Amino acid sequence: MWELLAAATGVELGKLVLEQVLNLGKGALENYIKDFFKNSIQSGITRVNAQKLKKPMAEAVGSFIKRFIKELQINDVPDTSIEHYYKTAVKKFVQDQAVGSILGEAFGKDCQRIDYHQLQRLWRQQDQDNQWQFPKDEFDWCGVAKEYRFEVKGIIKANPELRSLLETELLEDIARNTAQISPGFALAKYRNSLKCSYGYLKLYTLDSTDRVDAIKLWQMFIEQTVREALPPTRYELPLDLQHQLQEDEQLGDLSPEALADYRREYFQQPLTKVLAAVADTQQAVILGDPGAGKSTLLQYLALDWVEGTTDTLPLLIELREYAIAPVKNFLEFLHCGQGADWQFDQQQLHDYLLEHPTLVMFDGLDEVFDRLTQSTIIYEIIRFSQQYPQARVLVTSRIIGYNPERFQQAGFRQFTIQPLDDEEIDEFINRWYNLAMGSDSDQELLKQRLKDAIANSKAIQNLADNPLLLTMMAILNRRQE
Template sequence: MVEPWTTLGVSLLKDLVFKDVLLELGKGALEDYVKDFFKDCIKGGVESAQAGVLKKVLREALKQFLQIVEEELEFECGLFGNQIRDGYEIPIGKFIQHQEVKPLLGQAFAKDCRALDSKKLGRIWREDNSTMPAGFDWERVAQQYLRAVKRIIKQSPELRSILELEIQEAIAQHTQETAGIIPDFNLKAYQEGLQERYANLNLDSLDTSVYDYREKLKVWQVFVAQNVRECQEFLPQVYEIPKEHQRRLRESNQLAAEVAPEALARHRQVYYQQPVSSILDLVNQIWEDDKLRYLVILGEPGSGKSIFLQYLALNWARSPLDNAIELPIPLLIELRTYNRDRNSGECKDLLEFFHKGNVICRLNQHQLQERLQTGKIL
């Protein structure tokens, strides 16, 4: 049953210009929003017993954030209430639903959080909206919001007990790692983590003022397998980039010598004569042939490379565990997270990344390496 925001006190927010943003958010299930919001400060996941407390905390945190943004627009930018509502209500509603914004705002509840990434907040806003009016300062908003969160924590004994338990579990985990106790190879937990992270189609860029499709459409419901051609020594797209870029690639030894137009036309003709097949058929061939160990998928931006990989991972994650154990395990790696962990010294390689990095579910690197050596990793 969906718990309406009004039972959490939003009905008392009559003076908030952005109150309809909260009311709109409350029309859907809040469980997923709570998980996304607190995922970086409650690593073990949100238990059902905690959900009620965290929903109230979420309501208060979002109320404070919206109030701060509203006051910034009013007092620092000189806008009136109707200007704020008409010009920013829909954009700010989409903004707090952004997949990167939710955990970013939730980080304020993390232990020892001293500052939020205000530059990232500003960047995300500018990706989908025009710049804020003169006088608006995301850093000031972030600082005021962080102080507001500290007050929320101070005033909520229930929240403090949840966060203190999280700290104790983190200490216990660190002690285990120090003592050489390694993480389990829990494929069931990994299946659940993949579904939680990737099952919902990412529709953050859509207008949700009429109907909110987010968290309602699953990847496997809409996925259509792409058709592909085999490409070995010739990639037509390389020779379609501007001449200046081709020159730079050749100078850095990333591209062979310039191809004559006649040869280019001949190569292109051979490429397009390659048979077209479903990408799923190609993957199945690789699974069945022990000699085929590598597959590189190339395509234009937006052609569906990422969602195809998510689809493969979700297919495995939705399989019964008895079957999934016998299938190659898909290691879906977000390079941005891996690069950040490696640069910060959290891990040295991909195996160690899954062993102790910021992944959806940690897997024992020794067992993972055994699987990799036997070809049981996708």
């Protein structure tokens, strides 16, 4: 049977799946079809439609099975394991209605991806038998899902009845959306929202004593210095991780001599002020240590538009919020407003992005901890930059754990934020106490006390070049009045 399945296509493939894989009773099959299409056909499945949908559904399931088996073969799973275990296991897997409903997502309008993370979790729940050596780290669930979605497009194209049904669903969906209130494209209200969200430094988590006056980010921002290079600290990894990455050919030579070369090459790169660097690039990744001011930089750039110094509309997406939002793409995220600063009608925003220069900023790639989700988001960012060539795109990430390969291939420049130098530290202290204390007579005393502490202690010097830690020092220094 499996040999026939591997060779079959189209209607013949669907027939084999119905007979040999989804060999369910009439009522059970009808329920499976309803669950399969519940996320893609919102108006529901009638008994008549269920008969029309049965064959394309079975073709899709067959395509998924074939791609699943192919991925096992790519990862050198022995044919004996596939024959004796995996073919039965994948049959059981696709019979699960929860799996079917995910596969059915590919039939939805404008489907960009199916939830392959959930497919992976469901497989892990089922596959508890480790003796068959499932390649859990190497199995490309994202690639399987992409190829499956591509096959589904072909199934839809080849089936006129299915196309007609989906087009009817699309018209009904348009009617429903038209009847709803659009979030519009209110730039004046968006300006006020940004000012409210990012106008002042968020100091409460550092000092809850109410002794620090509200400090405007726009006034306090100290422009960082960057190098256009990847820092040598990204190679400072635990030995076991180094060996693993080198075995996978994802990491080069890490001998002491090679590391010395990396450091020398890095520090040979010229220093540039960050605002000039990002103004001169269309696509860039900004790397920095925790507390280096990556998020503050993006918020400052957004406030640049709020303060009227630029006409370029900024859009700031916090990726940790996007990763958990029930949306399919960045425009839908901004349309729904869940975790975003404002809501924009996605069709109007789409048109605006095509016709006007914008600054689109994606903050905190490192805060997306699930590697599969992070990989998908990188793909979406790159695709977004290609779809909207007028948009300047910035991405921020911590240094540790950052993989530059895909962004490099897509033409993104990569900058690393440098520690504050003595002049920048001095400017930070002066500006902080001027804004936090106003005309307080102790202002000069506190400034000098902190400067002296930094000058006289190597340990404090090593901390003061980080903006977040320097902020904490300024707050603690004032508490010691």
